[in-house]
Amino acid sequence: MKHVTITVIYEANALNRDEKIGGNILSIKKLSRNGQTFSFIGKPALRHYLFATLQKAYEDDWQPAPVTVQGEGEVVQFDILRAYMLTYAELDAFGYMYTIADQASLTRRAPVGITKAVSLEVYPGDMAFYANHDLVARGIRQGLSATPSPYNKEEHQSFYKASFTIDLDVLGEDVWIVNGCWYDREKKILRLYIFPPQQATLKKVKQGSGDGVYEVFDDKNKKEGIIKVDRDRGRLFVSKGLMRLSEDERQKISFKVEFLAEQEKNQKEDMKQQEGEQSEDAAQEKEQGGESQKQQGKKTKKPNIEIFGEDFDMDSVDVSGEKEEGYWFPFAKEPEFNEKKETLRISYSVGKEVCCCENNETNKGEKIYTISSPNRSEQPTGNATTNKQDKQPPIGQITVERLPSGKYSVTFCLSEKEKKKRLCQLLETIKNGFAVQSSNELNSLVPLFLVAAVVKVPSPVFHSYFHIAKRNDGTIWVLGLADGLKNSWLVKNAKDGNGKTGEQGGGGDVKGESVNSSVYIFKSSRVSWSEESGFRKEFTENWEDFLRNFGIQNGSTNQSNCQESTHEPKGNETPEGAKQNE
Known part of the structure; x- marks a missing residue:
């Protein structure tokens, strides 16, 4: 495919407000050029109006993507753990940035490019006076001592020029670099490990009865619990007695310190890739009955993992005819058991789960997963689910390829039918105009003149x-x-x-x-x-x-x-x- 550019001329009011000039004076956004002043409607406002109109016109196809607070500054971002571009057209068309760790992020450049809408006529400095006379009159009729609250607003009605481009090489396709992946064949769930892996090494671990079963002992050789590995599902079961459940508002579990081994020298390089090394201070060790340990006069580190509530399930398993209560959670890498040292290293990473996956493998070693559309009851779309009823037609595919670095390249590709539908809806909405309301006032962003063209590069050539x-x-x-x-x-x-x-x-x-x-x-x-x-x-x-x-x-x-x-x-x-x- 080639690309699209559209340039339009609207007649509209400058309702995209700027910061207040004074306590009761509302300003409009303005630019100065050659000694003259021009008003403009900002790109974020046009993006908002475009998406809001797409929501109204194509409600089923343009649902708003969920957001989360992420990063050190607690910035509001799209939550790609609950949504991704195959199931949310907003993420496909307008891009996103999701902070991971250490200033790293998953970023998607928006294939839909939008300019400012700049006035084609000079702003003459018009200003209008307003007051809430209607509400004051009602208050007076009710016997209240009410007075008007006057305010001023800058006003500019003008012709505006704006351009849109659509990069068809980017629309419908996205690439992530992730730390690992796991496919649950039973539930047809693909788990992508986005964050750097956390690691914890348990000591005094012995092979238990049954494949993938390990027994954990305390310093007095008393059995304290078990760990069971479900390789098909990529999940671990850990006995409740081995874990500590936090009392925070957002629940999380981690291993109790007394069951953790000290960090080995050959683990240090691995730990550099983790999202911050987790050390337990003396107070925590005392609380859990652990003892402060020293190495060359310094505290040794006992790396641990933290698993938040949305990623673990409380359950019980049958062990030797008895029920063992504990937690199930996904692992980022199959646990490594060292029989000689009696240690078990466990890796965990926050991951994105993609449901409705059918797996195939190519001759190149790439793994291709065909993605079907989740059911309407599965909201927000994009989350993993076990519901297998009412299978929907494929909406795209995911290709996973292992890189020489050990990480994985994950390519999301929307089906050609879905891509054409999204493109058509974008073009129709830009052509027919936006539903706009700002400061409780309707605005008209309906094109009075429009030129659209197929172009070799996504440039606003007109x-x-x-x-x-x-x-x-x-x-x-x-x-x-x-x-x-x-x-x-x-x-x-x-x-x-x-x-x-x-x-x-x-x-x-x-x-x-x-x-x-x-x-x-x-x-x-x-x-x-x-x-x-x-x-x-x-x-x-x-x-x-x-x-x-x-x-x-x-x-x-x-x-x-x-x-x-x-x-x-x-x-x-x-x-x-x-x-x-x-």
Whole structure:
């Protein structure tokens, strides 16, 4: 696929507020250029309006992604442990950053690029006076001593120019580098270990009865509990007596210090990769009955793990005919048992669980997982679940490849059908305008003029050229579009275009001649194009024809029905439906 650029002209009010000028004066966002002042609507506001409109128009497909507080500064971020781009279109289209540890993060660049919407007319300094007279009048009628609370607002009604780009190489695809992965064949869950692994080494451990069963003893050789390894599910069972449950608001478990071995020298390099080395101070050791230990006059470290409530389950298992209570939690790496030293090293990492996975393996050693859409009852989508009913069609696949460093490259790829649907919904929403309300006032961000084009690189090629001029009758001419049509990043298909000038290419005088359907122009009675007559073969006015460049079409009677195109490629058309004469 190629990429898309769209430049639009709105007539709107500058409702994107800036900081207050004074105690009761609300300002608008402004820029200065050549001694003149121009208002603008910021990119975050346009992103908000675009997504809010997508939510309204396509509620099932554009659910808001869950957020969490992450990082040292407790920054609000998208929670990719509960959501990812295959199941949340918002993360796919607008990107994210998720902090992991030590200033590392998982970052996705937004494939949807958005500029500011800058006014095309100078801000004259208008300001309006307001007061809550209606509420004051009600209070007076009720016998209250009420007075108005006046305030001032800067106001600017103007034409605004904004551009959008969609990088189709990035839309529908994402790549993570993770520390490890595990596939639960029984429940069809893929677990991706995002955070650096934590490690804990237990001492006085002996092989128990049964495969994957270990017994843990205290310093007096009294059996205190067991550990059971479920390799198929990638989970561990640990006896309750071996763990300490915190009393914090957010519950977590960790091994009791008296069962931990001191850090070995060959573990130090491994521990550098952990998310902070965990040491137990003397007070904690005293509380749990442990003894302070010294090595060369210094305290030795007993690395431990911390598992939060959402990652462990309380349960019981049958051991030698008796019930043993404890906790199940996932491991990042299969436990390493050293029979000679009687130690068991356990690795744990916070992970992302992806449900509805079917596993295959390629000849290259890559593992490919086909992802089906979770059921509607499984909210938020993207979480692992054991519900296997009502299997949905695949929404994409995940490819896992082991890297020479020992880490794993995980590639998420949305299905072509889902990708085309998201692209169509984005294009339809930008074309038809946004639902906007700011400061309890409706605004109009509906295009009065729009040009959309297929481009070789995701660049807003028309943005810099666009300007306007007023005519005597009060209507507006768009200037500079002809310059933009000469840009070499545009994909040209005028030689064998899909449409005819007499049908849709600007009212053409010569019927039957081909037009360039990879450029679409919409003009209104208020905003038109002064140079149109000389470029009638360079664009189409048929939106359906433009969408066929991407192998999609929009239902003529239902605008929420973005479908795959039934158009058959001809001649030198690409498989997506775009003819090229580059």
